[in-house]
Amino acid sequence: MATPETYTHETAPTQYVDVNGVPFAYRTFGKADGLPLIFLQHFTGTMDNWDPLVTNGLAQNHRVVLFDQAGVGNSGGQTPTTVAQMTRDAYDFIRALGFEKVDLLGFSLGNFIAQQLVLDHPGLARRLVLAGGAPAGQGAEEFKYVTSNLGGKSPKDILLYLFFADTASSQQQGEAFVQRLQRRTTDRDTPSTPQVFQAQYQAIVNWCTTPEPSLDRLAEIKQPALVVQGNNDTMFPTRQSVLLFEKLPNAQLSLYPDSSHGSLFQHARLFVEQVSYFLQAED
Amino acid sequence: MATPETYTHETAPTQYVDVNGVPFAYRTFGKADGLPLIFLQHFTGTMDNWDPLVTNGLAQNHRVVLFDQAGVGNSGGQTPTTVAQMTRDAYDFIRALGFEKVDLLGFSLGNFIAQQLVLDHPGLARRLVLAGGAPAGQGAEEFKYVTSNLGGKSPKDILLYLFFADTASSQQQGEAFVQRLQRRTTDRDTPSTPQVFQAQYQAIVNWCTTPEPSLDRLAEIKQPALVVQGNNDTMFPTRQSVLLFEKLPNAQLSLYPDSSHGSLFQHARLFVEQVSYFLQAED
Numbered sequence: 358m359a360t361p362e363t364y365t366h367e368t369a370p371t372q373y374v375d376v377n378g379v380p381f382a383y384r385t386f387g388k389a390d391g392l393p394l395i396f397l398q399h400f401t402g403t404m405d406n407w408d409p410l411v412t413n414g415l416a417q418n419h420r421v422v423l424f425d426q427a428g429v430g431n432s433g434g435q436t437p438t439t440v441a442q443m444t445r446d447a448y449d450f451i452r453a454l455g456f457e458k459v460d461l462l463g464f465s466l467g468n469f470i471a472q473q474l475v476l477d478h479p480g481l482a483r484r485l486v487l488a489g490g491a492p493a494g495q496g497a498e499e500f501k502y503v504t505s506n507l508g509g510k511s512p513k514d515i516l517l518y519l520f521f522a523d524t525a526s527s528q529q530q531g532e533a534f535v536q537r538l539q540r541r542t543t544d545r546d547t548p549s550t551p552q553v554f555q556a557q558y559q560a561i562v563n564w565c566t567t568p569e570p571s572l573d574r575l576a577e578i579k580q581p582a583l584v585v586q587g588n589n590d591t592m593f594p595t596r597q598s599v600l601l602f603e604k605l606p607n608a609q610l611s612l613y614p615d616s617s618h619g620s621l622f623q624h625a626r627l628f629v630e631q632v633s634y635f636l637q638a639e640d
Numbered sequence: 641m642a643t644p645e646t647y648t649h650e651t652a653p654t655q656y657v658d659v660n661g662v663p664f665a666y667r668t669f670g671k672a673d674g675l676p677l678i679f680l681q682h683f684t685g686t687m688d689n690w691d692p693l694v695t696n697g698l699a700q701n702h703r704v705v706l707f708d709q710a711g712v713g714n715s716g717g718q719t720p721t722t723v724a725q726m727t728r729d730a731y732d733f734i735r736a737l738g739f740e741k742v743d744l745l746g747f748s749l750g751n752f753i754a755q756q757l758v759l760d761h762p763g764l765a766r767r768l769v770l771a772g773g774a775p776a777g778q779g780a781e782e783f784k785y786v787t788s789n790l791g792g793k794s795p796k797d798i799l800l801y802l803f804f805a806d807t808a809s810s811q812q813q814g815e816a817f818v819q820r821l822q823r824r825t826t827d828r829d830t831p832s833t834p835q836v837f838q839a840q841y842q843a844i845v846n847w848c849t850t851p852e853p854s855l856d857r858l859a860e861i862k863q864p865a866l867v868v869q870g871n872n873d874t875m876f877p878t879r880q881s882v883l884l885f886e887k888l889p890n891a892q893l894s895l896y897p898d899s900s901h902g903s904l905f906q907h908a909r910l911f912v913e914q915v916s917y918f919l920q921a922e923d
Contacts, residue, residue: 581897588885588886588891588893599882602871602895603871607897607898608871608897609894609895609896609897609910610871610893610894610895611892611893611894612885612892612893613892614864614890614891614892615890627892627917627921630913630917631914631917634910634913634914638910
């Protein structure tokens with residue numbers, strides 16, 4: 358049987374694992390030994406929405422695991438409407454693959470799930486990469502506002518609008534990112550349906566309006582965490598990552614220039630470099 | 641004649657260059673080609689106060705230049721009482737060595753001088769590393785407070801108090817830092833005199849109380865800048881580095897965990913890694 362080293366973002370076959378009776382689609386590639394690095398995806402994203410520069414870059418030193426949540430892409434089932442349920446599913450998926458300890462990389466909605474995973478299962482994760490997110494209970498206004506402006510936009514224009522800053526340089530980087538998403542040409546995911554949009558929308562708004570003392574619970578997250586965001590995130594404002602950094606007991610913050618929600622893709626090489634260094638640091 | 645590659649932090653001989661009639665002490669080591677990386681030192685620090693882990697680490701890919709400002713360490717003259725004059729001196733020192741374009745790494749007082757250097761000479765610097773600092777015009781209260789608590793402390797305890805967080809882990813890293821400062825055993829600098837303390841104190845308080853619109857002038861700094869600080873800087877509060885990051889048009893921010901003013905020394909390997917990557921990025 359082929360090992361993860363054989364594959365890349367472009368060539369890893371989509372596989373399936375049963376999670377409580379639902380087939381979950383996943384792909385894995387990269388270094389076979391060491392802790393797996395579980396990628397937790399953003400609002401409406403499938404495995405095909407990860408940037409190959411990021412996944413292949415991190416696969417140099419880690420076993421990368423991408424997957425679709427219930428109802429998303431090629432996975433079966435219906436998308437749940439709460440971060441809590443997505444977190445239970447993510448945990449069961451990780452355990453179904455036989456992993457007992459992992460590193461987590463969550464972006465946006467996936468960032469929320471990563472936080473909740475560590476709160477619910479303190480022993481599961483060694484280190485956390487928390488990109489483009491916010492602590493629970495922080496205002497949903499910006500998210501509601503930007504997602505109200507998507508009507509009539511093409512999928513490409515939606516990515517450019519939501520993920521990249523309103524500058525010529527950022528938009529140019531956005532065009533390159535969108536092209537990179539097409540590097541995988543076969544065995545691609547099914548695009549997300551309106552049910553995914555609606556259910557995840559509800560889950561995100563619920564997360565953002567969680568009543569206190571959710572913020573205080575961040576003190577329970579003892580793992581080293583690398584918090585990453587653009588300097589001008591229009592979806593989940595940058596100040597919320599500063600807050601996340603301040604409330605986590607062992608966090609490091611990186612804010613990138615000229616960038617919005619998709620700063621980890623716009624600055625993919627820098628992001629890979631920082632994450633690699635962070636994950637390989639001594640405990 | 642020996643080239644910079646021959647030397648390290650521990651072995652580079654102290655040399656002198658005439659700056660407007662005053663002998664300025666400096667040391668240089670590392671990679672001979674490429675832009676020199678000029679280190680701008682903190683309050684009362686001499687060349688011997690740079691962490692060898694940082695200087696030798698960056699010397700792998702850069703020509704490192706350390707120097708003492710007027711009146712400091714082995715340099716002649718009297719320490720000026722304004723950042724403006726220190727900036728003029730730093731510029732004349734850089735030009736006296738024949739450099740037309742440099743990278744700048746400023747820490748604390750040296751961070752202020754780096755900002756002022758770029759404002760006064762927009763063509764001098766390619767990239768800026770701004771550690772442990774603040775924009776001009778930001779409150780001097782914390783600086784005045786911590787420096788009022790130094791009486792009766794040994795030089796080592798002053799470093800532990802000012803540079804490291806009030807946690808066992810940070811203090812332990814501080815002990816290791818203090819030991820590293822002794823790795824250079826010969827041809828060391830003369831410790832700073834009370835005149836240095838008093839003049840630099842005045843310069844820092846003046847910087848911190850500069851009237852507006854000093855903050856708006858940061859928009860003039862077009863260079864890529866890497867802003868670095870500890871998550872709990874007790875000398876120049878962390879929020880001031882966030883402000884610096886926000887006001888600079890092309891900045892990246894890194895805040896480090898469990899650390900105070902000396903976060904670049906506490907997290908020396910991470911700092912070297914990030915600065916190396918930042919300085920080597922494409923323009």
